[in-house]
Amino acid sequence: MIDIFLVMYSDLRTTNNSFIEEKSSKIKHFTLNKKLNRDIVFIGSSRTIFHISTKIFKDYDLDIYNFGVSGNFLVDYPTYVKRAIEQKPKNIVISIPINTLYNDITEVKNPFLEDIFFYKHISNKQLFYNSLYYWLKNRHIFLSYSSAIVVKFKLFYDSFEPENKKKVVIHEISKVKSKAEQYDCKVFRRQKINKNKIILKCINGDGILLGSNINKKSEYKENLKNINKKTFKILKELVKIISENKIHPIIVFEPIAHNHYLYESRHVKEWMQNIHYIDLTNFRIEDFFWADNGHLNIEGRKIYSDYLAKYLKNKLR
Numbered sequence: 001m002i003d004i005f006l007v008m009y010s011d012l013r014t015t016n017n018s019f020i021e022e023k024s025s026k027i028k029h030f031t032l033n034k035k036l037n038r039d040i041v042f043i044g045s046s047r048t049i050f051h052i053s054t055k056i057f058k059d060y061d062l063d064i065y066n067f068g069v070s071g072n073f074l075v076d077y078p079t080y081v082k083r084a085i086e087q088k089p090k091n092i093v094i095s096i097p098i099n100t101l102y103n104d105i106t107e108v109k110n111p112f113l114e115d116i117f118f119y120k121h122i123s124n125k126q127l128f129y130n131s132l133y134y135w136l137k138n139r140h141i142f143l144s145y146s147s148a149i150v151v152k153f154k155l156f157y158d159s160f161e162p163e164n165k166k167k168v169v170i171h172e173i174s175k176v177k178s179k180a181e182q183y184d185c186k187v188f189r190r191q192k193i194n195k196n197k198i199i200l201k202c203i204n205g206d207g208i209l210l211g212s213n214i215n216k217k218s219e220y221k222e223n224l225k226n227i228n229k230k231t232f233k234i235l236k237e238l239v240k241i242i243s244e245n246k247i248h249p250i251i252v253f254e255p256i257a258h259n260h261y262l263y264e265s266r267h268v269k270e271w272m273q274n275i276h277y278i279d280l281t282n283f284r285i286e287d288f289f290w291a292d293n294g295h296l297n298i299e300g301r302k303i304y305s306d307y308l309a310k311y312l313k314n315k316l317r
Contacts, residue, residue: 044095055184078118
């Protein structure tokens with residue numbers, strides 16, 4: 001019975017003007033808003049849905065779709081790439097943090113058939129069997145939604161956390177409320193997480209974070225030494241598939257608040273030969289413009305989108 005309820009819930013909540021932020025719902029929203037030959041389709045995680053402003057790109061005469069989904073990462077992107085290719089955009093931008101290149105990918109928890117076939121195609125047996133296992137397991141619909149359900153309960157629980165336990169720099173939402181009222185998209189859902197963070201979802205596929213609650217800068221540094229060959233093969237094959245469909249692929253390494261990664265940019269350049277990439281890891285955005293240590297708020301989103309839109313407008317044909 002719970003399976004039937006979840007299927008009905010997802011179907012009812014997903015229209016051309018609304019979606020649930022999980023894989024199948026966002027794909028359905030993308031399909032219902034089908035448009036051939038967009039300038040750009042952005043593929044990424046929560047740092048894409050909350051960092052990319054469709055309106056700002058439109059101001060630069062760039063027609064885009066924001067295919068960002070929280071909790072999804074490079075391992076989930078084969079399905080998004082395939083669905084994006086079906087609408088024949090001129091460019092597909094894949095956003096990842098720089099450390100993704102150095103980390104091993106061991107499992108796919110929410111695979112679609114496209115993901116399974118992709119990992120079989122690149123002969124990654126570990127990910128193929130793992131994705132097949134989770135695909136069969138997730139035929140039980142409740143398990144497919146379990147991650148999203150856990151996240152919602154965690155957000156609800158965190159809203160009651162005593163403020164004296166949070167060792168963070170806090171900027172009240174009220175301080176940015178006047179500017180936050182000037183949304184650049186039509187909001188269909190508003191969710192208050194706590195007094196320092198509000199999530200907005202927009203009918204065009206965008207997301208917005210209000211507030212600022214960022215940890216103080218740490219002296220901790222992580223040395224990234226060797227690019228992971230298996231992980232890089234996934235990225236390289238996605239780039240190849242996009243190119244073979246006469247679409248221009250672009251990789252963006254996302255900004256990191258208080259960047260603590262140490263890596264050789266020369267080394268990255270050697271591996272990324274013949275791949276159009278933009279390294280914005282060290283793109284400086286002040287603390288006040290971050291909703292938390294991983295995501296920009298509404299003002300930071302504007303700064304980032306404006307910079308990236310201007311850059312792509314100048315670089316793309």
